[in-house]
Amino acid sequence: MQTNLADFIRNTADGDEADAILRKCVHCGFCTATCPTYHLLGDELDGPRGRIYLIKQMVEGAPVTRSTLTHLDRCLTCRSCETTCPSGVQYGRLVEIGRKHAEEKVARPLRQRALRRVLATVLPRRALFSPVMRLGQQVRPLLPRRLRDKVPVRQRPLAWPTEKHARRMLMLSGCVQPSMMPNINIATARVLDALGIETIVAPDAGCCGAFRLHLGYVDDALDDARANIDAWWPYVEQGVEAIVMNASGCGATVKEYAYLLRNDPAYSGRARRIVELTRDLSEILPAFEEQLVAATRRRGIQTVAWHPPCTLQHGQQLRGGVEKVLGALGLDVRLPVDSHLCCGSAGTYSITQPRLSYTLRNQKIERLKALEPQLIVSANIGCIAHLQSGTTIPVTHWIELVEHMLAAN
Template identity: 85%
Template sequence: MQTNLADFIRNTADGDEADAILRKCVHCGFCTATCPTYQLLGDELDGPRGRIYLIKQMVEGSEVSRSTQTHLDRCLTCRNCETTCPSGVQYGRLAEIGRKLAEEKVPRPAGQRALRRFLASFLPNSAVFTPAMRLGQHVRALLPKKLRDKVPARQRALAWPTAKHPRKMLMLAGCVQPSMMPNVNTATARVLDVLGIETVVAPDAGCCGAIRLHLGYNDEALDDARHNIDAWWPYVEQGVEAIVMNASGCGATVKEYAHLLRNDPAYAEKARRVAELTRDISEILPQFEEPLAAAARRRTIHTVAYHPPCTLQHGQQLRGDVERLLTALGIDVRLPADSHTCCGSAGTYSLLQPKLSYALRNQKLERLHATDPQMIVSANIGCIAHLQSGTSLPVAHWIELVEHMLANPGSV
């Protein structure tokens, strides 16, 4: 695709990147076949190819309309199109540039601005979010269904392992996960503990930056990244083996730190090292398949449907490891039809685009239920909470299932 950048963006970091990405696109349209919003709406401008044209027009100086912003807002940033694209178009990065430009050039209605500002300030701030979630869980039965869907039932807390081990790995606790589903982090630490690895949580680390980044608060998102790098750096210097992620959305973002901070001379090298150390838990455990299989006990759960999050299979390009590991532990893992498609969660998407989000959720649940599982497992808190709101089947993180199989009889 030929481009002719406008003066306002020519010879800038965003302009150079957009130009390089656009020039890779060959208009083939393979991406439309796997785009969830195109499949639902049937509008070329609600698919990757159409959105690429809209972004091309923006960087070439065309007037940016509210309609352009709406089509970009409807994008889930699931990056399924990147997996499908034969030309290697990095659509996710291009979409972020396009959204940033649209945000600068198209004033949003006051209601939208207020909601997005609230989400960007409330969700990543655990000091505010945690007590609000605790209150919501306390009165959950009294909440209207739409709000109750966003408040998972409170978990019975597992005990954090206390053993010290020579091998250590950092873990990002996250901003919403500790209050919504704390046992995901604890289960991760307990499984690693069985393998002789101590899990360390840097107390000053916070939100990975994904929430603010996708809402268009780019500078604040970069500050989130810098804050985490500062919190982790002493541990990196002490030689931790890895930075473990059990929320695939956070992992996909932290692995982008080197790119996000590439133009920051104070943080570029540190960001590169942090991204290099970052591993999803599904990248770590396969090397321990034999000891895990030897330690695992068969429990009441033996058949699960697995929903691979978009941020894992498309964002991080990690596929197959979870299924293989659970199978090695004696679990019958069933993938639904169209397992490559999004469940509709996509961070704050279910709050900002509820109609599309719930249509995708219901479609995904229908296909998951068709596999006749005892439970559904996934690898990202957003997907888990979103799917659970539409089914009576239990939905959990797959690492919780592994911990359940390793736990001493009577402890679960």
């Protein structure tokens, strides 16, 4: 694709990046075959190729309209198109550049601005989000259905392991996960403890930056990234083996820190080291397969439906690790026919684009139910909460299932 950048973006970091990505696109349209919003709406501008054209026009100086912003907003950023693309177009990075500049040129309606500001302020800050979530859980039966869908039933927290080990790994506890589903983090620590690994949580680490990044608050998102690097760095210097991610959305974002901070001389080097250390659970546990088999036992669960989050299979390009571990533990792991497609959660998408989000959720639930599972497992807090709101089949994180199977329990 030929480009002729406008003066406002020529010779800038965003301009150079957008130009390089756009020139890789050969208009083949393979991406439309795996785009959830194109499937639903049938509009070329609601598929990756159409959005690429909109961004090309934008960086070449064409007027940016509210319609442009709407089509970019409807993108889930699931990055399924990246997995499909034969030319290696990094669409996820391109759409973030497009959104950033569209936000600067188009004034949103007041209601949209207010909603996005509230989300970008409350969700990443545990001190604000936790009391709101606790209150929501206390009055959950009284809430309207759409709001109740966002408030999972309160978990009774498991005990955090206290044994010290020579092997140590950091874990990002996240911003919403400790309040919504605290046992995901605790189960992670308990499983690693059973494998002889101590889990450390840096008290000053917080949101990975994904919420603010995808809502267009790029500078705030970069501050989130810097704060996490600062919080983790003393432990990195002490020699921790890895930074464990049990929320694939966070993992996909942290693995982008080197890219996001590439132009920050004070943080670019440290960001690269953080990326080198960052590992999803599905990258870590397959190496402990024999130990896990010896440490677990069957507890009534046989058939499991696995929903791989987009941030795991497309964002991080990780496939097969979860299935390998669960299969080794004697479970029948089944994937739906549309396992490559998004469930509609996509961070705040279920709040900002509820009609599309719930349609995708309902389609995904039907595919999962067709597998006749006893349990649905996933690897991202957003997917788990979103799917659970649409079915009576229990939905949980796969590491909680592994923890449940520990023989010591």
